[in-house]
Amino acid sequence: MEPIIEVKNLGKKYNINHQQGRYISLRDVLMNALKSPFSFLKAKAKQVTGFQSREDYWALKDLNFSVNKGEVIGIIGRNGAGKSTLLKIISQITPPTTGEIKIHGTVGSLLEVGTGFHPELTGRENIMLNGAILGMTKREIVKKFDQIVEFAGIEKFLDTPVKYYSSGMYVRLAFSVAAHMEPDILIVDEVLAVGDTEFQKKCLGKMDEISKKEGRTILFVSHNMGVIQNLCKKSILLEKGEFKMFDDTDKVIHHYLNKGEHANAITDFSVDNSKDAQISRVTILDKDEKPSARIPVSERFFIKTDISVFKPLTKTMVSLAFFDQGEILLLASPSDKTMDVGNLEVGDYSVTAEIPPFTFNTGLFLYNVNIHRPMIMTFDHKLNLGIEIIDDKNNPRSLIYGGNSIGRMALLFDFRIQKNEK
Amino acid sequence: MSTKVTVIRPKKLFHLSDLKELWQYKELLYFFTWRDLKVRYKQTMIGIAWAIFQPLITMVVFTVFFGSLAKVPSDGIPYPIFVFTGLLFWQFFSTALSETSNCLIANQAIITKVYFPRLILPLSSVLTKLVDFFIAAIILAVMMIFYGFAPQPSSIIVIPLVLIISFMASVGFGLILASINVKYRDVRYALPFFIQMLLFITPVIYPASIAGKYSYLLALNPMTGAIQSARAALLGTAPINWELIGISFVACLVLLFVGIYIFKKVERYFADIV
Incomplete structure (x- = not known):
């Protein structure tokens, strides 16, 4: 092809x-x-x-790849890996320093939802203007006009300046214009991070439609692995501006989450007996006790800490503390029932903590592992290890919020409703 | 199926295909101009009348203070029509210049998100001002009838030439300023001052003849040639100085190319630094 x-x-x-x-x-x-x-x-x-x-x-270095028509490609990488730079070069916003890209067809991007909207102009006028900025011809816009208006649901306000629109209407109209352009290649950069959840759902639905029904090529950047997995068959992994992998999405995501700096299934530490006790390895185990750095939200998981004790220790324990990425302490476990304060002889131990299903919501979490005598001294600690909690079909929240985590914890509450008779 | 093939490479400075591309985007040029006109006339209370009101009031004030009180000479024709002819071209030049030099910053939200030939932005700024020019020109026509002036036959050539000169001067100079503006954000605050100063070294409110034997110094300013020639053609103040028009034309053409060159150079890293 x-x-x-x-x-x-x-x-x-x-x-x-x-x-x-x-x-x-x-x-x-x-x-x-x-x-x-x-x-x-x-x-x-x-x-x-x-x-x-x-x-x-170098934001990007020596990239070589090609994309076939009709493919939906995810672009994965940490902040600063060069994802946005790549998209900006492909959409010609900024020129490359070396190399070249050959594109057969037109490029449109969804990173500019609402770009060029002018608050003083009416909905009708903004559709025309925005369409032209996005590269549609006047004839195309006129042809699609009714569809755009209908999709946005703003028929009544067509001749009102958009400054009087509610933010929801504004975003709907903006997205509707963008969604109705027909480029051969569509570029999507984290649109899902903005707008309300309903808009995000609509956006995803439209993308699915564009890729599956119309067979158009899409390049998609997101930090949301669940969405990438849903939409993209193949993905590109970028790391510090370098091309790491281009393969099936599952493999790429697996590689990304297990080999990256953050979410590691197994993290080894060197042991040099300079301390009384040391942590030699931390492993995340999924429900089947297999190492994995990605845990579905609806499943329990284990964190196993291997320690080497070089001197007999009294009243010592291993504990875990979880943080979200803003470094807010979410949970600390110094008084866990399974790991009492105990006396440890010299030797190697494994301490496994079981974390029940629906504890943490989807996303990346950092955790610390500590071997300490509570309130008295810390023998060894490992900071900022990572774990990714992913969405799955058993997550009742994802039905409502479309895979987006609202809040950092996922504990499910029971609600009872009863009518109070007088 | 024939699809458009785009090759993205490290940018070359200038290429003939740039012109072709500019032509392909003519619809966007139209929409930007339409937007600016629409928004401006929506925002101001009196709307389109502003384009008439502004030069008219300026003309009245200048006539009272410079014409009647200071008795500035006007090459033997009534001062109001003398100064208005100058103002008409001057305001086209100065407003186009200030719009052009701000066009990149004013549209940075679009520039960092969508691709289109960036030259469209300064072009549309100038086109917007051209519309104002034609609206204000109606007043001049009325005044010419009132004072009984008939344009010289050569106006058919001279007036378009003068417009082209003003256009090239404002775009060329504006492109240079726009490029500087991107890097040095404080330049735009100084700009209104310089434009005001420029007004006084351009024979708008006085005739170039006032400078006597030093009037050739004024001719270094391309707008001098433009305004002088416009007066000569429309009001018959003097024989048309073709040499002056020629010099201004060539000077502005050079200015335009320098402007485009600098603009193109900045365009390459523009999206990276806004």
């Missing part, structure tokens, strides 16, 4: 100077030049002759 996107040796270099000194003021430059003319001239001379040591930073 003919590839629709061919990427060859693509690289993008940012100059750190450019990045930091974003808004330089001419006043400062002139003041510097006047205050210390010699050092200014020296710096200029260095710049001109190329002796200045410039800090370059």
